[in-house]
Amino acid sequence: MRVSRTIITAVIFFTSLFILATEPALASGISKNATSASGTQWWIWPALLFIVTLAMGIVAVLAGVGGGVLFTPIIGGFFPFNMDFVRAAGLIVALSGSLAAGPGLLKKGMADLRLAIPVALIASSAAIVGAMIGLALPDNITQTSLGIAILAIVAIMLLAKKSEYPEVKKADSLSSALRITGIYHEAATGQNINWKIHRTPQGLITFIFIGIMAGMFGLGAGWANVPVLNLMMGAPLKVSVATSKFLLSITDTSAAWVYINKGAVIPMIIVPSVVGIMLGSFIGVRLLAKTKPSAIKIIVIALLAFSGLRALLKGTGIWT
Amino acid sequence: MSTPESQLKEKQQVAVEAGKRLIATEEQTTYAKILDIGMKIGLIAIIVAFFLYAFGILSPKIPVTEVSKYWGMKSHDYLEAVNIQSGWSWLSMYKHGDFLNFFPIAFLAGLTIVCYVAIIPSLIRKKDAIYAVLALLEVLVLLGAASGLLAAGGH
Numbered sequence A: 001m002r003v004s005r006t007i008i009t010a011v012i013f014f015t016s017l018f019i020l021a022t023e024p025a026l027a028s029g030i031s032k033n034a035t036s037a038s039g040t041q042w043w044i045w046p047a048l049l050f051i052v053t054l055a056m057g058i059v060a061v062l063a064g065v066g067g068g069v070l071f072t073p074i075i076g077g078f079f080p081f082n083m084d085f086v087r088a089a090g091l092i093v094a095l096s097g098s099l100a101a102g103p104g105l106l107k108k109g110m111a112d113l114r115l116a117i118p119v120a121l122i123a124s125s126a127a128i129v130g131a132m133i134g135l136a137l138p139d140n141i142t143q144t145s146l147g148i149a150i151l152a153i154v155a156i157m158l159l160a161k162k163s164e165y166p167e168v169k170k171a172d173s174l175s176s177a178l179r180i181t182g183i184y185h186e187a188a189t190g191q192n193i194n195w196k197i198h199r200t201p202q203g204l205i206t207f208i209f210i211g212i213m214a215g216m217f218g219l220g221a222g223w224a225n226v227p228v229l230n231l232m233m234g235a236p237l238k239v240s241v242a243t244s245k246f247l248l249s250i251t252d253t254s255a256a257w258v259y260i261n262k263g264a265v266i267p268m269i270i271v272p273s274v275v276g277i278m279l280g281s282f283i284g285v286r287l288l289a290k291t292k293p294s295a296i297k298i299i300v301i302a303l304l305a306f307s308g309l310r311a312l313l314k315g316t317g318i319w320t
Numbered sequence B: 001m002s003t004p005e006s007q008l009k010e011k012q013q014v015a016v017e018a019g020k021r022l023i024a025t026e027e028q029t030t031y032a033k034i035l036d037i038g039m040k041i042g043l044i045a046i047i048v049a050f051f052l053y054a055f056g057i058l059s060p061k062i063p064v065t066e067v068s069k070y071w072g073m074k075s076h077d078y079l080e081a082v083n084i085q086s087g088w089s090w091l092s093m094y095k096h097g098d099f100l101n102f103f104p105i106a107f108l109a110g111l112t113i114v115c116y117v118a119i120i121p122s123l124i125r126k127k128d129a130i131y132a133v134l135a136l137l138e139v140l141v142l143l144g145a146a147s148g149l150l151a152a153g154g155h
Helices: A002-022 A044-063 A067-078 A083-107 A113-136 A139-159 A173-177 A200-217 A222-232 A237-261 A267-290 A293-315 B004-023 B026-054 B064-070 B075-081 B089-093 B102-125 B129-147
Strands: A181-186 A191-196
Touching (some): A044 A267, A067 A139, A067 A222, A067 A267, A067 A293, A083 A139, A083 A200, A083 A237, A083 A267, A083 B026, A113 A200, A113 A237, A113 B026, A113 B129, A139 A200, A139 A222, A139 A293, A173 A200, A200 A222, A222 A237, A237 B129, A267 B026, A267 B102, B026 B102, B064 B075, B102 B129
Antiparallel strands (some): A181 A191
């Protein structure tokens, strides 16, 4: 209860401080009438961005999805920012979330470094290519492709099954050579789960496509990492989720550098987003015990479908 | 011949031992420790740098009221409009509040490289040659991305 009050106080304090800070008259004494290209007071957008990402952080945790997958389509579709800046911010948002979660997941043995290292090498190299493609493409093509990708992600979320402990009869020769196997302690049952993986070459090839998409659209790739690690390669669900979260810190790092080097960084977009999502995630974790995740997940999938449709229509010039 | 029960007990014992070994893996712990400290420093620094910028304590290169003129442009056009070089030119603009924010962002983006470099000696010591090479390759990939060399062919 005390922690909840502290978090709520922190959110109110930060929101007020942020609005005060971004209010031009207080920030730099410059004309209060400065407007954005759309005619709105310029500071409305960063303030709104903070509030929206805060809400996004809450629902992302409740729905069990990464903030990155919500960020790019929603902010890209409804805010006046160019997709270059949105994708860079999306990557840094996903990167910050995974950096924050990474140490705990590694220490508990949930995220597995031996599984992550070969996958990360492939995904991060591909993410660089994806980021370069994304920056080179015209906006309308990026938006259209993003719309298609998001609608495909919605389909994956709706159709993909999950397997708590997939049956892996025999580890394949590549994973045996790399000694990708492990044991994690399942706190819920008190058991130690012994796991190994199969179809490693197929999985690694799939990560080329995942990396390209992550870099190209600035999406965290948890939506794809988890099904591939869990269903295709046979890692237990909890290990897949944790390793996927940790993987983002490596995959998104390489793509983020491409965007940073290409100047696609505007602190007024990135910082409110990172802080908003992080604070939202903390609140989401507190609310998790009191809500029905399945209901939230339906809302998130509907929201994603709408954002995907919006990106598709924006890209094709039907709804600009 | 061992009974299924004794086989299960034996397996559980192996699992406990292996679990302890895995959780305590030197490189995984090293990686986690560096990530933990670095992530906290980076996130605090990003908030501090932003307030120095947003409150005008450090004057920005692009006034806060003018940022909205540029955020709708492609990054390439934005750089041209504000006359800023791409790559690491932000390093020399640390006195400006807006570019000061690049430091914690770059720090967070660079953290993974430090973590990988830190685990390589442990992998070499354990004669885990494949993973030492994979970790080294990852460092090279990330350094390539960070240097801007891999993106040189872009827009």
